[in-house]
Amino acid sequence: MASISLDHVSVRFPLYGARRPRLGAALRHVGGIISRPAHGPAHVDALRDVSLSLENGDRVGLIGHNGSGKSTLLRVIGGIYPPVSGSVRVSGRVLALFDPLLGMNVECTGRENVVLRGIFVGLTPRQVMAQIDEITAFSELDAYMDVPLKAYSTGMQLRLAFAIATAFQPDILLLDEQFAMGDAAFMAKAERRLATFVGRAGIVVQASHSERLLRETCSRTILLDQGDMVMFDETDRVFARYHAGIEGKAAHAD
Numbered sequence: 154m155a156s157i158s159l160d161h162v163s164v165r166f167p168l169y170g171a172r173r174p175r176l177g178a179a180l181r182h183v184g185g186i187i188s189r190p191a192h193g194p195a196h197v198d199a200l201r202d203v204s205l206s207l208e209n210g211d212r213v214g215l216i217g218h219n220g221s222g223k224s225t226l227l228r229v230i231g232g233i234y235p236p237v238s239g240s241v242r243v244s245g246r247v248l249a250l251f252d253p254l255l256g257m258n259v260e261c262t263g264r265e266n267v268v269l270r271g272i273f274v275g276l277t278p279r280q281v282m283a284q285i286d287e288i289t290a291f292s293e294l295d296a297y298m299d300v301p302l303k304a305y306s307t308g309m310q311l312r313l314a315f316a317i318a319t320a321f322q323p324d325i326l327l328l329d330e331q332f333a334m335g336d337a338a339f340m341a342k343a344e345r346r347l348a349t350f351v352g353r354a355g356i357v358v359q360a361s362h363s364e365r366l367l368r369e370t371c372s373r374t375i376l377l378d379q380g381d382m383v384m385f386d387e388t389d390r391v392f393a394r395y396h397a398g399i400e401g402k403a404a405h406a407d
């Protein structure tokens with residue numbers, strides 16, 4: 154059974170070398186709130202005191218202005234960013250489809266990268282070896298599997314990364330809309346595989362600026378604003394609030 158539980162989670166990034174802002178007031182809803190303590194570096198609060206609980210069957214969208222914390226929330230759930238306070242509990246095999254080339258080495262061949270990246274996404278060497286033919290076939294890179302990755306085009310690298318990352322059906326699927334997957338033909342094939350995953354995964358959390366996509370796939374949506382979870386409710390209601398403008402930030406999580 155898949156489950157995700159965040160209890161009063163905050164994420165803060167130091168901003169070394171940041172200068173005094175000149176447009177602070179004008180940019181009110183873009184980006185997290187920047188603090189400049191008298192001692193120590195400036196920092197941005199990317200997530201502030203977020204609590205939520207997701208269970209099997211949940212299909213949850215994330216919306217908010219640029220820099221509101223959507224990618225940060227996905228990365229906290231995916232175990233990439235540790236919170237500065239609060240706790241994160243995730244149960245189930247997670248597939249995080251962002252930073253596709255993370256963990257791959259351009260000096261190594263495609264085949265070697267299957268092993269490297271496979272272990273990076275949590276597979277055992279035995280699982281990787283059992284899947285290598287399927288990964289090769291899905292990526293359609295047979296002739297290039299023994300060539301170093303630095304000789305691949307970006308799209309070829311993305312094909313391999315996607316084929317490895319999606320070699321196993323996840324319990325929890327985390328999607329960031331910036332994930333690119335190669336040329337049009339491969340994109341169509343990748344989207345079909347993703348659609349199967351979305352249908353079968355226990356929990357799906359998807360960040361997007363596309364209202365159409367979130368209305369189609371997510372029954373509930375989280376509205377983030379400057380690191381605050383402003384609202385977590387049915388997708389229709391959240392978009393109504395988003396379009397009406399974000400006034401007052403009393404979060405009412407489920």
Ligand SMILES: Nc1ncnc2c1ncn2[C@@H]1O[C@H](COP(=O)(O)OP(=O)(O)OP(=O)(O)O)[C@@H](O)[C@H]1O
Binds near residue numbers: 166186217
């Ligand atoms: N590695 C980092 N170092 C410093 N600040 C960061 C880092 N990553 C994100 N931030 C800051 O955290 C805040 C939230 O960023 P995040 O990427 O989560 O926003 P987002 O909602 O996904 O934005 P977008 O819609 O533009 O993709 C922003 O103010 C951003 O500047």
